[in-house]
Amino acid sequence: MTDKLVFIADQNDAFCKVVTGWLEEVGLQTKIFKDTELCLNLIDQNPSAICMEMNTEGSVGLSGLKFLKRLRLANRDIPILVVTENEELESAVEAMKLGAFDYIVKPLKKTRLIYSIQRAIEIHTMVNKIDRLQGEIQKTHVYKSIVGQSAVIQRVFTQIEEVAEININVLIAGESGTGKELVAKAIHYSSNYKNGPFIAINCGAIPDALQESEFFGHEKGSFTGADHSRVGKLEYANNGSLFLDEVGEMSQEMQVKLLRFLQDKTLERVGGNKKISVDLRIISATNRKLEQDVASGKFREDLYYRLVVYPIIMPRLRERKEDIPLLVNHFLKKYKNEMPKKITSVSSLGMEALMEYNWQGNVRQLENVIYRAMVASRTEAIEIDNLPIEVQKYSVHSYETQESRFNQPILSGSTAAFATESAQKAIKIVATIQEMEQHAFVEAFKIAGGNIEQVAKSLGISRATCYRKIKKYKIEK
Ligand SMILES: Nc1ncnc2c1ncn2[C@@H]1O[C@H](COP(=O)(O)OP(=O)(O)OP(=O)(O)O)[C@@H](O)[C@H]1O
């Protein structure tokens, strides 16, 4: 006897008896339903196949095609075999259109019925297996791309697992480049929404006036310039996850609207009057201290508490330096096919500097440094002089080390090194950092002709950070 179970749905005793006998002869278990509603209610027992009579006249519950439609809605995967009378061929065609696996015309033949059911079960088992494997591949793929063995990053892995299968709102907080988006994707691909889309929306990159339409979509003609109707990101994310990146940058007006949406997950397109319900998972990220924005009134407290049901704090790279060699290795492998030459390692001097450096830009900055060093390297190993000057200075063997650590420009070093200086000097330095940063941005902007992608690349920062700085320094796009 196998554990394969087949549901048989028909009110006709003789039919059920014959079919049951044949199927049990080949080792299948059967369950008979005279009431089709009951059959639907027990669909969670996940039978390997269902054999139903098309002509359910006189049976209890739903009849024929209606029953088939409901079965399909309740479970898309279970193969359904339909048995029809000769004169019902039209409804057999209809049944196939609705997704029945096969149909058999009466009078029933034992071999034909058994063959069809066994084939259905085989395919069903195979599809289940493929689904499971695909899920596992997806999961390991995203997990694998988050590199780290330190206790602090392991804690993040545990949190991802804890939260993945429950639909509660997660807020991922951390400095730029710490891997917030990577974690958001890992949650999505380990969740029940993994087969739906992962839609990211950068709240800092959309002008305030366009935020509503970006989130909710709009109907044609709803405002000047709305030539077509447009589906918003909330609708796109239906059955999947919506990633609200830089959520702290959302306009006050949009905060109210999002809060309203979160209360019942229904929306109306701008200029529309139809209520649309969506089922999605919300994951937000911020590199601002949102609690401070709440305290200062910039971010709504009620929205904050809705989004932060489960907080995840991303560790800074400088708090998990033991992961640097692993990350370096990961990036060497990631980019090896893009390089014309084979580069497999970093010299010990180089690694020493990488371990000592302060990584204000976290993993993204490390990734960029490794990529550029691979481009510059002439040998199989990345040497210390392939690294940027500010990193080189962090090698304990560097001639300049001790001196330069305290004299180098603040942009690339640790501000903590200045902690012992007088308060006045500190204020002056902070002003200088901002001036230098602003200058760097304005120049990079000019060179790139306003192309954000290029500015971000040339400064080794994310596009999101780029948008923030544009706002901060009021740079004209
Ligand atoms: N633990 C990690 N393992 C491997 N790669 C990582 C890790 N963390 C981050 N990265 C890589 O660093 C880059 C930045 O990561 P991500 O975009 O997720 O950061 P972020 O926190 O969202 O940054 P930002 O706030 O600037 O948007 C990506 O290329 C990502 O693949």
Ligand SMILES: [Mg+2]
């Ligand atoms: Mg990001």
